[in-house]
Amino acid sequence: MQSDSRHDQRGGHILLQTISLSKHFPLKGTSLIGRAKSIRAVDDAEFSIRENQVVGLVGESGCGKTTLGRLIIRLLEPTSGTALFLVPEDILSKYRKLPPSSKEAKAIEKQYSIYRFSRKRMRAFREKTQIVFQDPFSSLDPHMAAKDIVAEPMRAYHFRPKSDIETKVAKLLDECGLGNQFLEKLPHELSGGQRQRVAIARALAMSPNLVVLDEPTSALDVSVQAQILNLLQKLKAQFGLSFVFISHHLAVVRQMSDYVYVMYAGQIVEKGQTEVVFNSPSHPYTVALMSAIPIPDPRTKREKILLKGEIPDLSMPPNGCRFHPRCPRALANCGWTADEVSTTLSELITSGRHQELTEIFRSQNQKVVDELTLEIEAGRDMQSGEIEAVRRTIEKEKENPLFPALRAVKDVSSLPDGVRVSLTPPLVPRFTDLGDLHFVACNLFPPDPEPGGE
Secondary structure, three states: OOHHHHHOOOOOEEEEEEEEEEEEEEEEEEEEEOOOEEEEEEEEOOEEEEEOOEEEEEEOOOOOOOHHHHHHHOOOEEEEEEEEEHHHOHHOOOOHHHOOOOOOOOHHHHEOOOOOOHHHHHHHHHHHEEEEEOOOOOOOOOOOOOHHHHHHHHHOOOOOOOHHHHHHHHHHHOOOOOOOOOOOOOHOOOOOHHHHHHHHHHOOOOOEEEEEOOOOOOOOOOOHHOOOOOEEEEEEHHHHHEEEOOOOHHHHHHHHEEEEEEEEOOEEEEEEEHHHHHHHHHHHHHHHHHHHOOOOOOOOOOOOOOOOOOOOOOOOOOOOOOOHHHHOOOOOOOOOOHHHHHHHEEEEEEEEOOHHHHHOOOOOOEEEEEEEEEEEOOOOOOOOOHHHHHHHHHHOOOOOOOOOOHHHEEEEEOOOEEEEEEEEOOOOOOOEEOOOEEEOOOOOOOOOOOOOOO
């Protein structure tokens, strides 16, 4: 999936910008055609966050949201790509036009890429970026009191004067809704909401610019969730913070975010201003997600779109658009392979819907020649009329939602003892500008020609 090079957000200065950021986790003891397999958790991610902005990151479990969140504060090292911190927009624009291996690009990375920072600069970066994890109990030291948990970052960074640490800790906990009676409490003595308030206070201890919130309310009761969300909104306004809000709870993301990214199978498929994306979802995956949001008015009904299948195996992601095997609107060029079409033809032949197919292909001997070609053996010489009947049958079934892979069939030609089925080559979706700071990567929306192109 190719990334969009245009600036897609308005607001303050850029805090952090990722460019073609990818993270692949190797699988030990496995190989494919002589090469080690890996989980492609994040692929070619273009992600941007600006000062005093809340960016939402949504998608199904396993889509790569948490991995991307950890990449942008360098809790994980990338496989490829970069993340530029506090980069001026003119420098960013220049960097995008440079070949990645050029000396100028390397010089910009050395100055702004968080993955190239020296130890000293990385220490300064850690002060300005923090994370609040999903489970507050597992992210807090069970042997430390609340006051020591919040004070730990300040002590690690030699906060001066030391005498002010206790005062600042008490103030931070108070800002987060915990009075002095909680200073000596251990994590197991606190409720889930109280533990998350301690985690938030710790994240604010060094006055960061950017805080990654990784499902900060999913482990909490509904009533406590509302309290934590209200607290986060208050703290954002009070301290001028920027948040990356990672969640699968779409209503919460809508409430909290200024801008939203939708992820599927390791790739960003749609992005835009929150209200624009929620009011006019364009990618079929986003449309399905939005259909699941509960409507508070019982008199209003909305059809819920139930997606078939599961998130794909990211050690062998689908060709073209990764969503195409589950997409109700997939096109011929969305990435169908000969294997997928072979399976679908077998289902069609055995379904009994077309007697002529059952009679011609009794043996169902299919051979996948390559990703775009397969051959079906008839067991005898086929007449031209029979080949035409096969072609007509496939054309007739192309729009049948039971057999979506048939949309990729481009041609059916004769063989001495069967037919050859040729497929439409896959097209990797590129981001299309829909206007109003709204971008979608889907073949239903052909991108504008490149400058100077046809």
